[in-house]
Amino acid sequence: MNPSTPTLNDSLPLHPTALPWQERASTSPTKTPFLQQLKISLERAQRWEFWPSWLYYGPIVAWILWLGLKHRSPMAFTAANPALEAGGMVGEKKHQALAPLQNNAPDLVATFTLIKSTNAPQRIHQALQFAQEQGMPLVLKPDVGQRGRGVFVARNEAQIRDYLTRFKGDVIAQRHVEGEEFGVFVARAPGEAAPRILSIVHKTFPTVSGDGLQTLRELILGDARAKLISSLLFSRWASELERVPRDGETIKLVEIGAHCRGSLFLDSCEHATPELITTLTRLLNAVPGYAFGRMDLRVPSVAHFRRGEGLQVLELNGVSAESAHIYHPGTPLLEGYRAMFHQWSTAFAIGAAYTHQGVATTSAFSLLRQFREDLRRGESWF
Numbered sequence: 001m002n003p004s005t006p007t008l009n010d011s012l013p014l015h016p017t018a019l020p021w022q023e024r025a026s027t028s029p030t031k032t033p034f035l036q037q038l039k040i041s042l043e044r045a046q047r048w049e050f051w052p053s054w055l056y057y058g059p060i061v062a063w064i065l066w067l068g069l070k071h072r073s074p075m076a077f078t079a080a081n082p083a084l085e086a087g088g089m090v091g092e093k094k095h096q097a098l099a100p101l102q103n104n105a106p107d108l109v110a111t112f113t114l115i116k117s118t119n120a121p122q123r124i125h126q127a128l129q130f131a132q133e134q135g136m137p138l139v140l141k142p143d144v145g146q147r148g149r150g151v152f153v154a155r156n157e158a159q160i161r162d163y164l165t166r167f168k169g170d171v172i173a174q175r176h177v178e179g180e181e182f183g184v185f186v187a188r189a190p191g192e193a194a195p196r197i198l199s200i201v202h203k204t205f206p207t208v209s210g211d212g213l214q215t216l217r218e219l220i221l222g223d224a225r226a227k228l229i230s231s232l233l234f235s236r237w238a239s240e241l242e243r244v245p246r247d248g249e250t251i252k253l254v255e256i257g258a259h260c261r262g263s264l265f266l267d268s269c270e271h272a273t274p275e276l277i278t279t280l281t282r283l284l285n286a287v288p289g290y291a292f293g294r295m296d297l298r299v300p301s302v303a304h305f306r307r308g309e310g311l312q313v314l315e316l317n318g319v320s321a322e323s324a325h326i327y328h329p330g331t332p333l334l335e336g337y338r339a340m341f342h343q344w345s346t347a348f349a350i351g352a353a354y355t356h357q358g359v360a361t362t363s364a365f366s367l368l369r370q371f372r373e374d375l376r377r378g379e380s381w382f
Contacts, residue, residue, distance in 0.1 A: 020152065020236065020382040021166060032230065036221065046227055048336065049259070049327045060340050067348045069192075076351035077344070077363040081288030081318045086362040087351065088226045088318010091370035093143050096158050097290055097316035104286035106281075109313045111205040113122040114143060115164070123164045127173050128157060134175040135312055142381060143170035146320065146374070148258025150381035167381065177298040177312045182268065182305055183324045185294040185343070186280060190357060191284070193280045198343055199294070199323035202302075205254045210245025217241040219251070226253060226330075229262045267325035271306050279308030289315065291348050294321035319347050 024271060032040075044050040068074030078087040083100070085092045101109045112128050116122050131138045140163050142150040143150050149166065153176060164171065185199035204224050208219040218243075220226045220233050232252055234241060246253055254262035296315045304310040310338045326336035355361060 001203050013316050031235040032221065032234075034197065038101075040227055040230065044208075047228070047329070048333045049331075050228065059337060060344065063341050063343055064374070067344060071352050073209055073348075073352060073355065073361065075196070075353055075361040075364060077347040078349045079354040079359040080351040081290055082354060082359045083287060083291075084175055084293075084318045086318075086367055086370060087347075088293055089320045089362070089367060089370075090146070090374050091144055092318055093099050093170075094145075094315060095143055095286055096140070098172075100287045100290075101313060102315070103118065103284070105282060106122040106338050107285065108179045108283050108311055110139075110175050112172050115171045115173055117168050117170050120165045123171070127160050127164055127171075130173050131157075131160065137170075137176045139174040141162070141172050142377070144374070144377060145381065148256045148261040149378060151256050151258070151261075152382075153255055154157050169377070169380070172276050174314070177296040177314070179300045179310075179312075179313075180305065181296070181298045182266075182271075183294050183296050185293070186284065186320065187350060188284055188291045190291075190353050195284055196271045196346075197269070197277070197283070198346065199325045199339065200268045200271055201324040202271075203296075203324075204264045205251050205261040206262060206264055207252050208245075210249040210251065212244065212247035214346070215242050215244055216251065216331045220253070225264060232262050235292070238294055240304050259324065264329070265324050265327040267297065267300065267328040267331070268323060271302070273306050273308070275355070276306060277308075277310055278294060283311070284315065290316055291354075292347055293318045294324065 011281070048056060064077070065074070068076070078089055083097060085096070088097075094207045095112070095114045098109060099114075102112065111134060113126065115126050117123075127138065133330055135153045137153050137237040138160060140150075140152050140154055140160070145151070152159075152163055154163060170197060181203040183199070183201045183203060186195035187198055188195040201245045206223070206229070208223050208312055209215070209225060210219065214222070216237060217234070220230050220237075226233060238251070256263065279293070283295070294317045295313055296317065297311050299312070300310045323339045325331075326339050351361070
């Protein structure tokens, strides 16, 4: 062996080096054995959290149609969040909800800046200046996006340049916040002082621990959870799969708090303390017109979360967000539907209350047009 070539176990800590938008002919020279692939597919099929959206959402769509008839206003839910376009159903701009929070309660939000779709050098300059002020790494994400689409943690200047040169739409650059991540779904009807909490989920990130013997690929396939999202992980860690992590080394496989990006969601409704509700009330008061949706945030620890201290909001999502505790492993399918039916019933009730106050709803035609535009956007982002 060349003395200048480090052994696998002496190499630097593992980090994903395959940028999400980079195309690769294959993730590695070898593929997962067919029988193992089949076993993984069967395990995924038995867990509805991994079902395709079209299969799971059928009954929910039927329930939404029924609620529209019941309220005599099929689009009432689009008025549930006057602060967001179409109530945050689709096409809403992240900065519209974050900007009031940054202005009125800056201690409750991860500092961000909006980078408009201008020429690349100007965008890059703005992002690098922001990174110099806030530090690295830097979170970059499209101003209009859903389900973790286009979210990327840039760790150096080259990645910032590549991202902003490649992707032309409006982008949010946000300070990266360490700590525990939670998703809190809140609802507050007009006239209510404090929000109701419909769901709390603790977003955790799958990890594997090295033993000095197995490759990263083998560790992923040997982990009960990681193997179920192995195709996603193999793509993200393509160039590191044959590395052998050091004995005791912990590898954080996922860093974006989205279920479809591999995060594990744990039901944490027991953390809905009076202190937390007090902070959430102040948060909602800082964003006039935001009344229904999921707040994605980070805190230094679970104890801080329960005390309502140190909350840093990453995003404020609208009516299309989900009561994400339903994705807790082992949640019965009927319990998932029950939670989603309750969520949509609440959205219609709050939307109807706002329409009685004069808030306009979005037409079905306009919403359909926004969905089509969102599909086109999805083709541009990873």
